Amino acid sequence: MLLFVGSCSAFSQAAYPNKPIKIVVPFGAGGVADLTARTVGQKLGENLGQSIVIENKPGAGGVVATDAVAKSAPDGYTLLLMSNATAVSAGLFKTLPYDAEKDLTPLSVLGTFDIAIVVPQESKFTSLQDLLNFAKANPGKLNIGSINVGSTQHLAAELFKATAGIDAQVVPFNGTPAVLTALRGGQVDLAVEILAPVLPQIRGQALRALAVTGDKRAASLPQVPTAKEAGIRNLYAASWNALAVPSKTPRDVVQKLNQEIQNVLNSPDVRKKLLDMNVDPQPGSLQQAADLLSSETKRWGEVIQRAGIPKQ
Numbered sequence: 001m002l003l004f005v006g007s008c009s010a011f012s013q014a015a016y017p018n019k020p021i022k023i024v025v026p027f028g029a030g031g032v033a034d035l036t037a038r039t040v041g042q043k044l045g046e047n048l049g050q051s052i053v054i055e056n057k058p059g060a061g062g063v064v065a066t067d068a069v070a071k072s073a074p075d076g077y078t079l080l081l082m083s084n085a086t087a088v089s090a091g092l093f094k095t096l097p098y099d100a101e102k103d104l105t106p107l108s109v110l111g112t113f114d115i116a117i118v119v120p121q122e123s124k125f126t127s128l129q130d131l132l133n134f135a136k137a138n139p140g141k142l143n144i145g146s147i148n149v150g151s152t153q154h155l156a157a158e159l160f161k162a163t164a165g166i167d168a169q170v171v172p173f174n175g176t177p178a179v180l181t182a183l184r185g186g187q188v189d190l191a192v193e194i195l196a197p198v199l200p201q202i203r204g205q206a207l208r209a210l211a212v213t214g215d216k217r218a219a220s221l222p223q224v225p226t227a228k229e230a231g232i233r234n235l236y237a238a239s240w241n242a243l244a245v246p247s248k249t250p251r252d253v254v255q256k257l258n259q260e261i262q263n264v265l266n267s268p269d270v271r272k273k274l275l276d277m278n279v280d281p282q283p284g285s286l287q288q289a290a291d292l293l294s295s296e297t298k299r300w301g302e303v304i305q306r307a308g309i310p311k312q
Contacts, residue, residue, distance in 0.1 A: 016253050016256065017076065019050065020053055021050055021051070021052050021076070022055055022078050023037050023053070024078065025056050025065065026064070026065035026081065027056065028056055032113060032194070032279065034054075035277055036279055037054055040264055041054055043267060043269070061089055061092070061150065062083065062085040062089060070100075070104055071246075072246055074249040075250075075253070079107070079243050079257075082106065082242040083242075084152050084240055086100050087299075088152070088296075091297070091300055091301030091302075091304040092309070092312055094311045100297070101293060101294060102247060105290075106286070106289035107242070107254065107257050108257075108258050108283065108285075108286070109240060109282040109283075110279075111265075112240045112280050113277075113279050113280065114194070115192060115195065116193060116218075116221075117131075117160065117209070117211045117227070118191050118202065118207045119190045119191075119207065121206055121208050123189070123190075127230065128211045128232070129230060129231050131190065136166060142168040143171050144161065144171065144192060145171055145179040145182050145191040146192050146193070147172060149172050151172075152194070152239050153179075153193055154172055155304065158307040160192055160213070160232070162306055164232050171187075194239055195209075195212065195221070202221065209221055209224045211225055212225075212227070213226070213236060214237075214238045218278070219275060219280070240296075265281045266283055
């Protein structure tokens with residue numbers, strides 16, 4: 001647990017907030033989502049004149065943390081760091097103890113981060129089109145590495161396969177290090193992975209990025225095309241984080257938090273820190289955040305169903 005102590009400001013005299021605010025993070029410390037929460041939380045605490053407590057609560061793909069926040073007091077003092085795992089869970093689990101779209105009010109998207117299609121530097125595939133040509137000429141011969149079944153990376157790999165119209169095997173591993181070991185060892189031909197953990201190996205020329213799956217080129221790899229540019233017109237997959245509160249939180253509190261989060265995301269120091277982590281800041285409205293949760297829930301549910309992934 002980490003405590004950020006905000007500086008004194010006019011906000012500290014307001015009715016809200018008048019005590020510390022907690023952000024519950026559904027992942028362990030040290031990952032991109034956790035670091036995003038801490039970066040935003042520190043500045044938010046300074047602006048609000050209150051302490052921000054980061055509570056890491058991993059478990060069941062984010063279900064444990066989401067349930068805890070959904071059932072917490074709707075007073076604006078308990079926030080959830082949402083991610084696309086929040087959207088994925090709706091299609092991945094047989095039952096959930098909450099309905100994210102009904103029981104949570106998204107406050108704001110914080111940022112998106114890229115997913116990359118990578119091969120070893122010595123791979124015969126020098127472009128995404130090379131890889132697609134091989135896959136179509138050799139059905140079932142291509143192995144795609146990803147992390148755990150139901151993860152963003154796994155579903156992005158399934159979406160890549162379906163959108164590209166190729167017959168390939170998605171092979172899940174227990175964590176990014178295992179994926180990269182298999183990739184470097186020739187057990188899989190390519191990997192679909194969040195860019196941040198593989199970027200050092202790309203820059204060190206151990207891996208080659210064939211494409212990123214977002215809607216624009218990654219700022220950290222401007223020379224690498226998007227999948228759309230490289231030949232898969234309808235492929236879009238990106239990871240994201242947002243903040244949310246229980247759905248019955250007073251509207252004035254919700255609006256105040258949205259405005260303050262926008263101020264944080266638009267501040268040059270926070271933008272730089274997020275961009276350095278390969279997180280693209282995405283300040284926006286309450287409606288944009290709600291629309292993202294809704295559209296991602298629908299989209300990933302369809303991917304799960306099409307891929308035939310058994311419900312957990």
